[in-house]
Amino acid sequence: MEPGHRLIEANIAERFGVSRVPVREALSQLQSEGFVELVRYRGATVSGASRADALELMQVRRGLEVLSAQLAAQRHGGDVADALSAIVDRARQARSTDAMNAVPPLVFEFHELVATASGNRQLAEMLDRALRRVSWVFDRHLEARADAEWDDHAAIAHAILNGSPVQAGYLMSEHIAKDELLIRELHAG
Structure with a gap:
């Protein structure tokens, strides 16, 4: 996915047949590793390295x-x-x-x-x-x-x-x- 691509929890959960909780945890982990940016009230996007x-x-x-x-x-x-x-x-x-x-x-x-x-x-x-x-x-x-x-x-x-x-x-x-x-x-x- 290209930098800036929006990651929608509900879509990801549906795609992988899981609840939103593990998706949220995965996105949080990806944020800590620098692959995802999480912005309050806007959601997650693929990070773009400056x-x-x-x-x-x-x-x-x-x-x-x-x-x-x-x-x-x-x-x-x-x-x-x-x-x-x-x-x-x-x-x-x-x-x-x-x-x-x-x-x-x-x-x-x-x-x-x-x-x-x-x-x-x-x-x-x-x-x-x-x-x-x-x-x-x-x-x-x-x-x-x-x-x-x-x-x-x-x-x-x-x-x-x-x-x-x-x-x-x-x-x-x-x-x-x-x-x-x-x-x-x-x-x-």
């Missing part, structure tokens, strides 16, 4: 992602080292076959694996919330960054698996900086 909101989110994401990559490199990928290597191969295969619909879940999975590899559960949970918001903003603009993104991911995975925390953190920071630049360009017009 340029400032999107940039602030990217700054938070950068800090979390850099720390995650550094900790993951200290552990050489930990228990998910093989999965981290495999996902880069799967993404290359998806790119070579132009399977663009397979790319967004792989992007999300890559970043989840890096967070898991960090060994820090609290960090992984915070990053999960940030990544869900970020992926919501970016899924519409995937083709603008798909090729360079997996080159970045391959380099980050290599640094993590080789146990290079400084390099992994730097590469992740540069990777997120490209997304920040894309946010600025998308919201400039």
Whole structure:
């Protein structure tokens, strides 16, 4: 749904065959996660990330992602080292076959694996919330960054698996900086 789309509780309840109470609770949860705006006496609408909101989110994401990559490199990928290597191969295969619909879940999975590899559960949970918001903003603009993104991911995975925390953190920071630049360009017009 596009930003600003009105979400009518009664319609949603009818569509899913539930009462309005769980719909109201779901909308409240979505509001707390930033996906929905609730305005008293007007109801719920799909949120539209402002340029400032999107940039602030990217700054938070950068800090979390850099720390995650550094900790993951200290552990050489930990228990998910093989999965981290495999996902880069799967993404290359998806790119070579132009399977663009397979790319967004792989992007999300890559970043989840890096967070898991960090060994820090609290960090992984915070990053999960940030990544869900970020992926919501970016899924519409995937083709603008798909090729360079997996080159970045391959380099980050290599640094993590080789146990290079400084390099992994730097590469992740540069990777997120490209997304920040894309946010600025998308919201400039």
